[in-house]
Amino acid sequence: MKVLHFKTTYLNPSETFIDGLVRNHKTFEPVITTCYAKSFVKDLNIYEMPKYGLQGFWNTVQIKLNMTPSFLFDVVKDEQPDIIHGHFGLDSYRLIRLRNKAGLPLIVNFYGHDVTRLPREFGWKQRYKRLRKNMDWAVAVSNDMKRNLVKLGFDKNKISVVKLAVDVENIEFNQRHSSGPRLMMVGRCVEKKGFIYALRALTEIRKVIPDITLDLYGDGELLPQLKSYVKDAGLSDCVTFHGFTDNIDIFKALQNHDILLVPSVQAKDGDREGLPQTTVEGMATGIPVIASNHAGLPELVINEETGLQVPTRNSDALKRAVIRLYKDADLVKKVSLGGRLMVEKEHNLNSQIKKTEDLYRQLV
Template identity: 35%
Template sequence: MRVAIVTGQFPALSQTFVLNQITGLIDRGCDVTILADPPARAEKVHPDVERYGLMTRTVYWTRHGRPAKEQALDGVRAFLRTKKRRLLPGMIKGVGAARRHDETLSASLMVKAAHLSRLEPFDVVLCHFGNLGRECQILREMGALRGKLAVFFHGYDMSVFPIERGPGVYRELFKGAELLLPISEHWQERLIELGAPPEKIAVHRMGIDTTRFEFKVRRPEADGEVRLLTIGRLVEKKGIAYGLEAFARVRERFPDARYHIAGDGPLSDELKARAQALGLGDSVQFLGWKHQDEIIALLLDHHILLTPSVTAKNGDKEGLPVVLMEGLATGMPVLSTRHSGIPELVRHGESGLIAEERDVEGLAQNLEVLLEDPDLWETLGQQGRAIVEAEFSIEKLNDHLKERLEALAAS
């Protein structure tokens, strides 16, 4: 089965969920081609990129460094040079659709069409993120992209994008795509609100390789030290400012607690200044960006995972953070918020404790519960691991995904 996997920038260390699907489908005998943008800057690369030779499977269908108009003209010329002039009526129709939906799409679509016209048809086009799925649907109308279309919906594409572009932004995609794959029940409900046909929707979660995550019963250190950990980009929706505030409220009662934050992003300086203003001193450390093996080591070296996610002012929301699956798989008790699909994984009193978004007092109270009762950690950790193994195992999910795609290709 020939499968095109469409994503944003590739390789991207922050999107291990896409990488896990790519390697999983290759392991299951699929002929996978990756359609993506080149990374904006050099960064660390996951070892599986080299191990599976993924760069030889990658088609970069855009190019940096040249004006969009020049790229578009090159795209038109290259598209016509393929001698597939029979596709021209579809191409004109597709560009017209692009202009109706978003005037800025037409230039990049010409470039992408030029690259796609050199490729053989696919059985299935599996697209990550609804905004890219929208482009893929237009490229299918143009005749440049051929194959049944399945689209994953994650976070930004379900929150900010419809706000910015209007609630009808996916109207044509909902008509054309054969399969819509929200990663949570929360996003399934949102898709229906936006007008998606329920019969085209199937929740398909992202997952992790549970065998890579050792289960470890957590106990405070012999000297009483307890280490909290947050992992993620330093952006508003991660809610790290609220995590700092909650930690500050309990620090006097629990002076042996430490809070470590792994990640980087535009709010780095602001968050460091906030920690200083709260008088947290060296009890808070910012560790910078870490690659996957370093993240696993950090999870095993810490006691409690704190993910105080919030809806950003522009409406941006999480999907279902993979780091939560990873933390639970290692047996960590989790403190989080009632945000997006998080309660579908972090179940209050079962695999972790949940507070409302931006509820500093609620976060602090939940943190106190865990700091006062370390015996609770093992119970939460065992139940969290069981949930991840049952519902978020990438092996099980990739088996199911291949079955879905085969059924779609055959339909």
């Protein structure tokens, strides 16, 4: 049996969770379709939208109008898939005509901003109403996201929770027995990541831990503002901005730092996390995590068991949590092991792929 995956851009560098699913199917053969091939495309059966001539022009117009691009009908005719798996709400909306004309079940996988921010944008409440009527099942990455989908009108009986997965068996676990002064954060420099609250905490943390350092891995629209804050706050000697960093180097950093900070918040435009992939990967390596009680994070970071949980937008709580781990070796050992066990149990790649393919079979 075959599954046709679609994402308008395949893939952004941070979307390793989609690549992990596609490359590790067990009983379904993946057929990848995209308008713009970008990353993680090597050795895949992938079809890209025509770029030139009349076909290229017409397919581009269709995408701009959020219609099904015509090349997908040819792919379905050639490959004869059994089911369609759309990634993100916007991209999946573009599959409605394909689903109806081909008579194939459509699964829509939601990930974060497509549940919280996109529905606030002009026209998307109505589009989601149409999507609800012309899809067969929804997938959320956390129970928190499922609740938000229900609030948007999606049928709670047609939503499965399939968590972001990692190939935990191939991630080296290094249980930590104490905490040093090396902090890190990973992600795009956007409001929902909450990086500013960690930077604000740093001034107070260094009064207790003079040699504290913080490495921030990521690029984005707020990077200049964050750099300006660090300079004005006199933190330039202990904060390093690394910009965009590939996944291999992120894993090295996770092994070489003492604490991963995840101070996520809901942005003013409604954007919020689904579940940050790096948090799952970090816990698999054994690095202790301090995360805000935001979105799906509390389902992963259970306070004093798999990490430390702090209120959102609370720099003082972040400060206290960092100092607590620095001083409490027993707690470090506990959450380091607890985090790894949580990932092995709830985010194992093989088990999440099995859930996904069981759902495919149910719908086929």
